[in-house]
Amino acid sequence: MRLTGKSVLVTAAGQGIGRASALAMAAEGAQVLATDINAAALASLQGTPNVRTAVLDVTDRAAIARTIGLMDRVDVLFNCAGFVHNGSLLQATDDEWAFAFDLNVRSQFWMIQAVLPGMLAAGSGSIINMASVCSSIKGLPNRFIYGTTKAAVIGLTKSVAADFVARGIRCNAVAPGTVDTPSLQQRINANPDPEQARRDFVARQPMGRLALAEEIAPIVVYLASKESRFASGQVFTVDGGITI
Numbered sequence: 001m002r003l004t005g006k007s008v009l010v011t012a013a014g015q016g017i018g019r020a021s022a023l024a025m026a027a028e029g030a031q032v033l034a035t036d037i038n039a040a041a042l043a044s045l046q047g048t049p050n051v052r053t054a055v056l057d058v059t060d061r062a063a064i065a066r067t068i069g070l071m072d073r074v075d076v077l078f079n080c081a082g083f084v085h086n087g088s089l090l091q092a093t094d095d096e097w098a099f100a101f102d103l104n105v106r107s108q109f110w111m112i113q114a115v116l117p118g119m120l121a122a123g124s125g126s127i128i129n130m131a132s133v134c135s136s137i138k139g140l141p142n143r144f145i146y147g148t149t150k151a152a153v154i155g156l157t158k159s160v161a162a163d164f165v166a167r168g169i170r171c172n173a174v175a176p177g178t179v180d181t182p183s184l185q186q187r188i189n190a191n192p193d194p195e196q197a198r199r200d201f202v203a204r205q206p207m208g209r210l211a212l213a214e215e216i217a218p219i220v221v222y223l224a225s226k227e228s229r230f231a232s233g234q235v236f237t238v239d240g241g242i243t244i
Contacts, residue, residue, distance in 0.1 A: 002225040004029030009067075009074050011058050011081040011111065014041025016181030017130070018080035020213035021220040025076070026050035028221055033071055037081075058107035064114050074115040076224040078128045079108040084187060085145040092145050104149035105156065112160060116169070123168040128223045129157045131173040133239040140204075150175075154235055161233030170232040172223050177239030178202075180210040206241035 008025050012018035014036030022034040026048060035056035036042050042053040056067045058081045068074065082104045085096050108129055119125025134140040135150035153173060160171040178184065178201050191197035202210060219236050222228050237243060 001029035002221065002227065003076075006030040006075045006224065007071055007073050008032045008076040008078065008224065009071065009111075009115065010034050010078045011056065011107070012036055012130075013045065013053075013080065014038045016080075016183055017176065017179060017213045017216045017220075018078070019045065020217040021078055021080065022051060023048065024214075024217040024221050025078075025224055028225070030076070030224070033067070035067060058111060059102050061110050064110055068114045068118075073118055073122065075119075075122075075124070076126045076128070077111060077115050078130075078220055078224070079111050080130045081107055082130055082149075083146075084143070084183065086142050086187065087144060088142055089144045096145055100145045100149045101152070104146070105152045108153060108156060112156075112171075116164070119169055120164070120167055125169045126224050126228070127157075127160065127169065127171040128220055129153050129171070129173040131157070131175040131235060133175045133177050133237055133242050135175060137175055137235065137237060138243055157235070158233045165232050170223075170228070172228070172231055172233070173235045174216065174219050174223070175235050175237045175239065176211060176216050177242045178205055178210050179213055179216060181213055184210070204242065206244060209240070211238070211240055 003025055008030045010022045013022040013034035022032050026032045032051045034045050034051055034053050037057045039055045045051050045053050057063050131153045132150040134143045134147045136154050157171050157173040188194050188197045
């Protein structure tokens with residue numbers, strides 16, 4: 001039980017990587033507060049040992065403060081909330097740009113700012129941010145806004161790590177390749193030919209398949225645990241070979 005005694009907060013825990021990670025950390029003994037803007041998505045987690053749920057809009061700073069108040073302390077924060085916009089720079093709109101930076105970047109800034117004072121008082125804490133291989137790591141077609149926001153997440157991660165590395169705080173990011181989640185399926189279904197869209201996503205993965213959320217969660221568990229205590233400011237790429 002690698003996380004016994006740890007108090008963990010996860011955003012976007014209703015489905016996909018957030019849900020898989022919340023379950024994995026709870027199975028390792030952590031007390032997990034699983035949050036999501038979608039109350040219905042959280043319902044499937046209710047009754048899970050070591051897991052509480054709370055509805056949270058991470059773009060609402062006051063709601064973040066109220067949610068932090070539900071916990072005695074936060075030892076681990078997993079910032080998983082995000083959104084993927086399709087299109088190049090020529091298709092991007094100001095509204096899409098603003099929404100993506102609010103959700104993908106500023107929410108992480110606000111969440112970290114809310115939990116950091118308690119972590120500093122305790123002299124320890126692990127912050128895990130959801131980035132993507134589509135970022136400053138690699139450019140992918142038709143992901144202009146998304147890739148830009150995830151590059152910002154990597155910069156945010158390294159800055160927080162640098163500022164607080166000597167005070168017991170670790171901040172790392174996870175950069176997955178294409179993961180088979182409900183969010184991805186929604187984007188696939190939005191295409192005129194969903195079957196071809198899925199084949200296209202698979203084709204860009206050298207392993208010839210998409211990742212499962214359960215294959216990303218172990219990295220999150222590792223970063224939450226003391227096993228990773230010498231790692232900070234790092235981006236852990238789990239991309240099925242995209243960047244080989």
